[in-house]
Amino acid sequence: MRPPLHSQRLPPNMPGYRGTVELNTQDKLRLDRYAARLGILSRSQLKARAAKALVNGKPVKLSCALKTGDLLELHWNDDVLHDLVPEDIPLDVLYEDNRVIVVNKVQGMVVHPAAGNWSGTLAHALLGRVAAVWPSASDRMRPFIVHRLDKDTSGVMIAAWDSEALSFLQAQFKARTVCKSYIALTRGAPREDEGRIAAALVRDPCNRKRFTVSETRGRAALTRFRVKQRWTLNDGSVYALIVLRPATGRTHQLRVHLRYIGCPILGDPVYNTHDKRFPSATLALHARRLTLVLPGSTAMRSFTAPVPRRFREFGLIGHE
Numbered sequence: 437m438r439p440p441l442h443s444q445r446l447p448p449n450m451p452g453y454r455g456t457v458e459l460n461t462q463d464k465l466r467l468d469r470y471a472a473r474l475g476i477l478s479r480s481q482l483k484a485r486a487a488k489a490l491v492n493g494k495p496v497k498l499s500c501a502l503k504t505g506d507l508l509e510l511h512w513n514d515d516v517l518h519d520l521v522p523e524d525i526p527l528d529v530l531y532e533d534n535r536v537i538v539v540n541k542v543q544g545m546v547v548h549p550a551a552g553n554w555s556g557t558l559a560h561a562l563l564g565r566v567a568a569v570w571p572s573a574s575d576r577m578r579p580f581i582v583h584r585l586d587k588d589t590s591g592v593m594i595a596a597w598d599s600e601a602l603s604f605l606q607a608q609f610k611a612r613t614v615c616k617s618y619i620a621l622t623r624g625a626p627r628e629d630e631g632r633i634a635a636a637l638v639r640d641p642c643n644r645k646r647f648t649v650s651e652t653r654g655r656a657a658l659t660r661f662r663v664k665q666r667w668t669l670n671d672g673s674v675y676a677l678i679v680l681r682p683a684t685g686r687t688h689q690l691r692v693h694l695r696y697i698g699c700p701i702l703g704d705p706v707y708n709t710h711d712k713r714f715p716s717a718t719l720a721l722h723a724r725r726l727t728l729v730l731p732g733s734t735a736m737r738s739f740t741a742p743v744p745r746r747f748r749e750f751g752l753i754g755h756e
Contacts (some may be wrong), residue, residue, distance in 0.1 A: 452511035464501040485512035525561035540741040543590040591723025592741040601731040615727035618680040621720035622699040625676035633693040658683040
């Protein structure tokens with residue numbers, strides 16, 4: 437039986453995880469170990485970010501023993517940047533004021549420090565920008581990460597300069613009023629020019645770093661797509677440029693959904709195989725446009741990141 441929804445609430449402006457516990461055996465497992473196993477946060481990161489947890493609606497310690505079927509809700513501070521050293525890393529700034537900054541994240545940049553990436557992240561770069569661009573306000577301005585992109589996904593991202601702006605922006609992401617548009621180059625093309633992919637995602641039991649589609653469990657995920665262009669090469673192989681609009685924001689959602697319909701993203705090292713026609717391809721996924729309301733305003737604003745050079749280097753797509 438599914439546990440009842442929790443009656444207590446954790447802070448809405450904190451990032452987190454919510455799901456039903458799934459263990460391979462009937463044995464119990466510590467909450468912090470379970471979170472680390474899922475790849476959410478390591479045990480040390482849970483402590484450093486002051487994580488709070490509910491199990492079946494009741495507050496528990498991170499050492500709590502979980503069993504299959506428990507409903508786990510976990511939240512943590514995502515703005516613990518005071519221990520980071522600012523770094524002078526160039527940023528492609530699309531918009532900036534004293535409340536927010538919108539950047540075009542380059543491929544290969546990690547958003548937030550984590551195991552194996554303790555420097556060179558977007559968080560380090562934003563701290564460095566505060567010192568360089570807003571020196572007179574550095575005592576009250578510091579970056580808050582609002583949302584994330586995978587390391588190898590490039591494109592538009594927004595960050596906040598104060599906690600109120602963070603809460604304002606995160607409320608829009610939570611209410612799903614933010615419009616996100618991506619472009620991807622795929623190997624293979626959908627049959628339809630437009631459509632939707634509604635398929636729940638779960639962690640791949642054979643590889644905990646991957647996700648896969650499940651018809652019986654997992655977190656609901658919805659992606660709308662439109663095929664902008666198709667190419668058929670001399671050998672009969674087909675490629676496509678697809679515009680993607682995720683209605684949900686699951687980890688690896690677009691990559692898994694496109695693989696699910698037989699159109700894996702070109703250069704995806706996790707969900708695609710090596711392509712002999714484009715042997716040097718890196719992940720061809722780009723966050724193209726972000727539309728939302730900025731703090732202090734009521735009007736929707738759109739920010740667009742240019743099509744990256746790597747898309748054109750395949751020789752499939754021209755300049756826009």
